[in-house]
Amino acid sequence: MGELLQLIVSGTAAGAIYALAALGFTLLWQASGTINFAQGEFVMVPAFIMLFCMSAGAPLWLAFLATCVIAMLLLGVLFKRIVVDPLIRHGVIPLVIASLGLSIGLKQLMRAGYSAQAFPFPSPFPSGHFAIAGAAISYADVGTLLFAAIIVLGLQAFLERTVTGRAMQAVAQNTDAARVLGIDVRRMVLYTFLINAVLAVVAALLVTPAYLAKFDMGDSIGPKAFFAAIIGGFNQTRGALLGGVLIGVLENVVGFYVSPAYKEGVALILFLVVILVRPEGLLGKAEERKV
Amino acid sequence: MSVVADDVALARTRRPLLRTANIAIAIVVVAFALLPLLLKSYGTYLCTLFCVTLMATYGLNLTVGYAGQMSLGQAAFYGIGAYIAAIALKAGISFYLVLPVAAIVCFVVGLLIGFPALRVQHHYLAFATLGFNILVYLVMRNEEKITGGTYGISGVPRPTLFGLSLDGVLAFFWFTLAATLILIALLGWLLRSPWGRAFAALRDNPIRAESLGINITVYTLLAFAIGAACAGIAGVFFAALVQFVEPAPFHFAASLMMLLAIIVGGSGRFFGPVIGTVVIVLLPEWLRFMQNWYLAIFGFAVVALMIWLPGGVLSIPERFALGKVRR
Amino acid sequence: MSVGADEARARFLEVRDVRKAYGAIKAVDGVSFDVARGEIVGVIGPNGSGKTTLFNSILGQITPSSGSVEFCGEDITGLSPLDLARRGIGRTFQSLQVFVKLSVRDNLIAAAQEFQGTMRSRLLAPPDAGLGARADAMIDLFRLGHVAGRPAGSLSYGQQKLIDIAMAFMPTPRLVLLDEPCAGVNPGLVEELRELLVTLNKTQGGSFVVIEHNMDFIMKLCPHVICMVEGKVLTEGPPRTVQSNPRVLEAYLGN
Numbered sequence: 001m002g003e004l005l006q007l008i009v010s011g012t013a014a015g016a017i018y019a020l021a022a023l024g025f026t027l028l029w030q031a032s033g034t035i036n037f038a039q040g041e042f043v044m045v046p047a048f049i050m051l052f053c054m055s056a057g058a059p060l061w062l063a064f065l066a067t068c069v070i071a072m073l074l075l076g077v078l079f080k081r082i083v084v085d086p087l088i089r090h091g092v093i094p095l096v097i098a099s100l101g102l103s104i105g106l107k108q109l110m111r112a113g114y115s116a117q118a119f120p121f122p123s124p125f126p127s128g129h130f131a132i133a134g135a136a137i138s139y140a141d142v143g144t145l146l147f148a149a150i151i152v153l154g155l156q157a158f159l160e161r162t163v164t165g166r167a168m169q170a171v172a173q174n175t176d177a178a179r180v181l182g183i184d185v186r187r188m189v190l191y192t193f194l195i196n197a198v199l200a201v202v203a204a205l206l207v208t209p210a211y212l213a214k215f216d217m218g219d220s221i222g223p224k225a226f227f228a229a230i231i232g233g234f235n236q237t238r239g240a241l242l243g244g245v246l247i248g249v250l251e252n253v254v255g256f257y258v259s260p261a262y263k264e265g266v267a268l269i270l271f272l273v274v275i276l277v278r279p280e281g282l283l284g285k286a287e288e289r290k291v
Numbered sequence: 292m293s294v295v296a297d298d299v300a301l302a303r304t305r306r307p308l309l310r311t312a313n314i315a316i317a318i319v320v321v322a323f324a325l326l327p328l329l330l331k332s333y334g335t336y337l338c339t340l341f342c343v344t345l346m347a348t349y350g351l352n353l354t355v356g357y358a359g360q361m362s363l364g365q366a367a368f369y370g371i372g373a374y375i376a377a378i379a380l381k382a383g384i385s386f387y388l389v390l391p392v393a394a395i396v397c398f399v400v401g402l403l404i405g406f407p408a409l410r411v412q413h414h415y416l417a418f419a420t421l422g423f424n425i426l427v428y429l430v431m432r433n434e435e436k437i438t439g440g441t442y443g444i445s446g447v448p449r450p451t452l453f454g455l456s457l458d459g460v461l462a463f464f465w466f467t468l469a470a471t472l473i474l475i476a477l478l479g480w481l482l483r484s485p486w487g488r489a490f491a492a493l494r495d496n497p498i499r500a501e502s503l504g505i506n507i508t509v510y511t512l513l514a515f516a517i518g519a520a521c522a523g524i525a526g527v528f529f530a531a532l533v534q535f536v537e538p539a540p541f542h543f544a545a546s547l548m549m550l551l552a553i554i555v556g557g558s559g560r561f562f563g564p565v566i567g568t569v570v571i572v573l574l575p576e577w578l579r580f581m582q583n584w585y586l587a588i589f590g591f592a593v594v595a596l597m598i599w600l601p602g603g604v605l606s607i608p609e610r611f612a613l614g615k616v617r618r
Numbered sequence: 619m620s621v622g623a624d625e626a627r628a629r630f631l632e633v634r635d636v637r638k639a640y641g642a643i644k645a646v647d648g649v650s651f652d653v654a655r656g657e658i659v660g661v662i663g664p665n666g667s668g669k670t671t672l673f674n675s676i677l678g679q680i681t682p683s684s685g686s687v688e689f690c691g692e693d694i695t696g697l698s699p700l701d702l703a704r705r706g707i708g709r710t711f712q713s714l715q716v717f718v719k720l721s722v723r724d725n726l727i728a729a730a731q732e733f734q735g736t737m738r739s740r741l742l743a744p745p746d747a748g749l750g751a752r753a754d755a756m757i758d759l760f761r762l763g764h765v766a767g768r769p770a771g772s773l774s775y776g777q778q779k780l781i782d783i784a785m786a787f788m789p790t791p792r793l794v795l796l797d798e799p800c801a802g803v804n805p806g807l808v809e810e811l812r813e814l815l816v817t818l819n820k821t822q823g824g825s826f827v828v829i830e831h832n833m834d835f836i837m838k839l840c841p842h843v844i845c846m847v848e849g850k851v852l853t854e855g856p857p858r859t860v861q862s863n864p865r866v867l868e869a870y871l872g873n
Contacts, residue, residue, distance in 0.1 A: 035414045086598045092414050093361065097554050098597040100547055105590025112583035219544075223425065226418050234415075261433040268422035272407070275419055279410045485731045485740040485747040488720065492728045495717035495771075502677070503785060504703035504732040559719070 002134025015248020040222020233284025350521020359494025370541030372526020401519025443537030557603030718771025
């Protein structure tokens with residue numbers, strides 16, 4: 001019993017990180033119809049930027065804040081201006097292809113320009129465990145969960161309580177109607193890209209201590225973010241959270257009780273089942289086919 | 292993506308031009324067939340690998356370029372073909388039996404993978420096929436009893452042709468080249484048949500197609516299955532070429548490269564895969580001094596291509612002909 | 619009208635009490651009408667009167683909440699667009715719906731090829747599926763000869779509209795539903811379009827149901843007109859009768 005509890009807690013912590021990446025992914029889709037296949041690399045790049053900041057002598061918290069700013073510029077503003085803006089009016093597919101190219105480009109740039117090695121990354125949380133009901137729960141897992149929860153709740157509060165947040169939601173639900181209401185759609189979309197960048201930095205901060213910073217770390221996080229988003233329901237923000245946590249917990253349980261070799265397969269089996277049985281996702285609403 | 296003429300469709304109307312083009316193509320093919328005479332064995336190996344990859348990318352061009360379905364799982368079919376071949380050839384089964392079996396297995400699996408395509412939109416399909424590829428890769432890596440795990444399967448024998456050994460690099464190159472040309476010719480014929488038109492109709496406007504009696508379910512599944520079968524055939528040749536099969540070449544990154552090859556060459560253009568495959572197989576070898584920078588540049592080049600030349604390299608002449616930017 | 623003619627109508631296309639509600643909104647609220655073999659029926663009505671929803675209910679794009687549609691004595695309610703096409707029911711779309719990258723000629727052949735032979739025979743058929751001559755005849759009829767080899771997506775709006783209509787007639791359908799064929803078409807072409815439809819009705823003998831805003835077009839083309847308002851049939855009959863009905867005018871002009 002303690003074993004299972006332990007698996008669930010650490011799985012939820014891992015899932016919370018997937019959920020953060022998935023959340024950014026979903027927000028981008030809702031606000032601008034952008035499918036970002038480079039989402040995994042959007043986590044990898046901040047991990048390295050934080051490492052660079054720290055090697056320049058900055059403490060972790062300062063490196064994190066500095067990286068948030070850099071990521072907002074690089075993965076938020078520049079990504080939107082250079083890649084998304086020229087392509088978005090041509091439909092979903094050209095942007096999918098471009099973000100695939102971007103994913104390869106960023107990954108290989110890091111490999112060729114810096115290093116192919118894996119680098120250790122300091123954990124923002126104390127090491128060690130404490131015991132509850134026979135389960136050894138690590139402080140890192142609890143810290144990750146709390147941090148992720150604060151970010152998600154903060155984001156929810158921003159989206160629901162502030163004027164800007166509500167305007168962003170209006171854009172996400174119906175861009176044309178939002179425009180008619182006098183909302184500055186372009187600005188709201190830009191905010192979404194900035195939020196996505198910050199979520200990626202947070203995901204990087206939380207995931208890298210366990211995964212290590214490596215040029216191809218996005219290969220594992222990226223697909224899980226997509227799968228989490230779709231499992232939960234692509235057009236639902238809460239769906240990304242459910243999908244992420246579901247994947248994290250099931251991965252742990254399968255890895256322990258079934259076979260560690262197929263741990264990586266959990267997300268996609270869950271995804272394939274969802275797509276066949278309920279393509280709109282667990283929490284999603286079906287989109288009517290347009291004539 | 293872009294409003295450009297389908298070249299197979301154009302071929303129906305511009306015959307005289309085609310005749311000149313045919314001669315040019317014949318010259319290129321003969322030159323390529325003779326090229327390995329000037330090369331060392333590694334160069335010949337690369338030319339053979341180029342042919343093998345071409346079979347897979349031509350199949351993918353049918354699925355993606357002509358029928359308009361998104362696929363990020365071509366390397367999985369390539370791998371399935373290769374593993375079937377490695378296991379069966381080592382067991383002493385004839386190459387000429389293995390070839391159709393691998394094609395049929397991939398065809399059937401392609402049909403099954405096509406089913407999500409019927410239920411979801413394009414971008415979901417990218418994820419579904421990507422997921423399938425990851426799953427196949429995991430099986431290859433983990434089921435050691437069958438696939439040899441990360442150690443792979445070595446000592447795959449090469450076939451013979453009418454009693455002649457194909458063990459030599461040159462002989463196997465010509466054998467593979469001939470097979471590739473046959474496959475491409477078959478695909479060309481398929482695309483010019485009414486089926487090809489139905490695939491294009493499905494790509495351009497599935498709702499309109501359905502209202503004109505085009506069974507989009509059947510054609511979507513067929514587009515996947517035929518593309519997959521081509522990759523399966525390519526996989527068989529790959530196993531015989533390298534004589535060693537391991538999971539690495541069938542990682543989803545390889546599927547990604549194949550998809551990008553199609554886009555770079557020109558999606559839905561008959562000779563697009565040739566250009567694209569040169570870019571992903573031959574160029575990295577010529578530009579070896581660039582090491583990993585090559586892939587980095589390739590990645591960013593794809594982004595630039597989508598922004599400035601979404602029709603791919605083969606759309607450049609039209610760009611000049613039209614004299615204006617049209618998307 | 620004689621009883622015999624009504625029976626012939628009932629046996630061809632029979633729409634019975636079709637309803638479609640979206641929540642509390644009744645887009646189509648109990649519509650019934652018949653179309654006889656070879657007849658051209660016009661459907662008019664102000665915006666939001668439920669014409670397109672009615673069309674989509676007949677054409678299998680949406681499933682009606684209740685009611686039935688019978689075609690040649692067979693219940694076709696809720697059949698897929700593919701099944702309807704196979705029964706000889708064609709349609710055109712309000713928005714442009716052509717195969718943009720295919721040539722005009724290929725668009726027309728694509729429109730009819732699936733009605734020839736089987737999957738296997740089509741694989742082995744010549745590239746034009748034996749429809750080249752028919753496609754060329756249609757191209758001549760629609761005066762698209764000068765652009766026959768061009769990709770359909772590169773042509774003007776009016777030309778694409780003509781292709782869309784020509785495609786619907788390629789398989790010689792028994793019934794064609796035309797959704798606003800004149801929308802966005804310049805006035806010169808409207809007259810040409812009307813003549814084309816009359817010609818096709820005479821030569822091919824199919825029945826047409828036409829939704830249209832262009833009253834003049836409808837009045838000249840259709841011997842029988844149905845006027846819909848707020849999801850219901852307000853009145854139907856010969857164009858003059860409908861046109862002179864004060865309630866029709868009122869519906870169009872508002873109160």
